[in-house]
Each structure stands twice: as C-alpha cells, then as structure tokens.
Amino acid sequence: MNQYKTEHVWSMNYLSEQFKKEIVQRITKNLLDIQILRLIQTQPMWGYKIKKQAETKFGVRLRHGALYPLLNKMEKDGLLTSRKESKGGRVRKVYTITSKSEECLEAYRSVLREQMKNSDVE
Amino acid sequence: MNQYKTEHVWSMNYLSEQFKKEIVQRITKNLLDIQILRLIQTQPMWGYKIKKQAETKFGVRLRHGALYPLLNKMEKDGLLTSRKESKGGRVRKVYTITSKSEECLEAYRSVLREQMKNSDVE
DNA sequence: CAAGATATGTCTGAAAGAGGACATATTGTA
DNA sequence: TACAATATGTCCTCTTTCAGACATATCTTG
Known part of the structure; x- marks a missing residue:
C-alpha cells in the first residue's frame, strides 16, 4: 500500500474515496433501474440476487420493498422479461433484459461518454 | 440525414434519443452539484448564467429557488469560492471551483469509467 | 425443531424534494 | 415609460419518495 505512506497522501486518497462512495x-x-439492467445484462437474475449483488457491489442498502415493485414496473414497461424458475419448492422470478433495455443501456453509455468530456462553454 | 431514411430506423433512433434525454x-x-462543478470548471460563472447554461445544455428547467441555496451550500462546504463582481450597478456573485471540487470531479470521472464497463458478476 | 437465509409481495407514515410565489434592484429595449 | 431580461435571495405548500412494517412460504443449518 504505497499510496498510503504519508498522512498527506492518505488523506487525499481518503477524500477521493469518500467522494466516489457517495457518488456511487x-x-x-x-438510476437504480439502469443499475439493475447493468447487473442483469451480464446474466439473468432474480430480485433477491439483484439485491445482494447491488449491496455488495455498490455498497448501498437496497430495500426489497422498493426493489420488487420496481422490477414489476420495469417488466410492465418492456425493459425486462421474466420466467419462473423452481429451485425445489421455492420459486424464483428470473429476469432477462430486452432489446428495449439494450437501447436504454446504449443511451446510458452515450450519456456517460458526454459526461466524461468537459462541457465546452462558449 | 441518412439515418432517418426509413420509419424503422427513425423510430429506433427516436427511442434512443428519448432515453438519452430522460437520463440526462x-x-x-x-447530481446537480456535480453538473454545476462541470460548468464552472470550464470558466468561473455566476448563478444566473449557470441556470441559463444548464437549461440550454441539459434541457432541464432549473429553478433559481433551488439553485441559489445550493450554490450557497456548496460554498459553505468548500466546493466553491465566490467573489462579487459589479457589472454596472448590478452585482454578480462569480463562483470558482476549489481543489476540493477538483477532487470531487476526478472521483466523478472515476465512477463514470466504472459505469462504462459491464459489471462482471461472478 | 428452531432460527436464519432465501424469495416475493403490499402498504403506510414520515421525510425529502419540487414548484411556484413573494421579494427586490438594475439594465436594456420597444 | 413600461416591459422583459438580468441578478440574487427566501419561504411555503404540495407531491413524491423512502424506510420500515406487515405478510407469507420454503429451504438450510446447527
């Protein structure tokens, strides 16, 4: 951990990390819906797994009381399709992305690219 | 405008543009504070100009009733410094970014880079 | 067998946020 | 001389959002 050698450098990196954490x-x-799409894009996933993944990856508490209604809304809006999968007697609702959500993700990446460059003011 | 030749292609691009607009x-x-920093980073700016710039660039109605308190809060938090400039008898509060806000912007760019790649799920 | 984890859902009171009004002063323009 | 634009600020009400409770069922592990 070379970058933590001096207190000065430590505090600089610490502040940056704090900013990053807060922004994420x-x-x-x-932009929870888009983050959900980003997760499901890599592989089909059900609500409970999305919750666990988001919590470990993004460091945010994700309440299932907010997640499940959102997933149902996204399916209604054509951003997700689902199929029921039985793991024993326990039923999972496995979601997959659609062509519409792929367009949404492409639009998101396009916005990210624009955000990267410094907006040139006249 | 070649890409708008057929209705199909038009509607595809239209949907993407709709997504982009909504995401922006x-x-x-x-993330209004960060967008403000992005604007001020290019050149020092006062509230009224920030409002006009944001409205034309981002296509969002920005109420001054929300903007001015935010600018004051950001200055209090060390993300902005201001100096009063008189243009005739009219006083402008010109804001400049600080080292702290530069760190914030760097953290933002770092998050953007992470958002670009597809999150690899185990 | 009991407790914790998995799995999905609804609902409500409280907190946060947004929209628009209220407030004031100057400058440019028709 | 009005009216629109520039410029900065506060405040209140309405709406949206959110955290946590309520609800149910199965599976796993000690």
Missing part, C-alpha cells in the same frame, strides 16, 4: 450511492439510488 | 434530465436533477 447517489447514482445507485437515482 | 435525471442526472442533472440528482
């Missing part, structure tokens, strides 16, 4: 949390909170 | 609006709304 705000993005996860406000 | 949501980011501007929820």
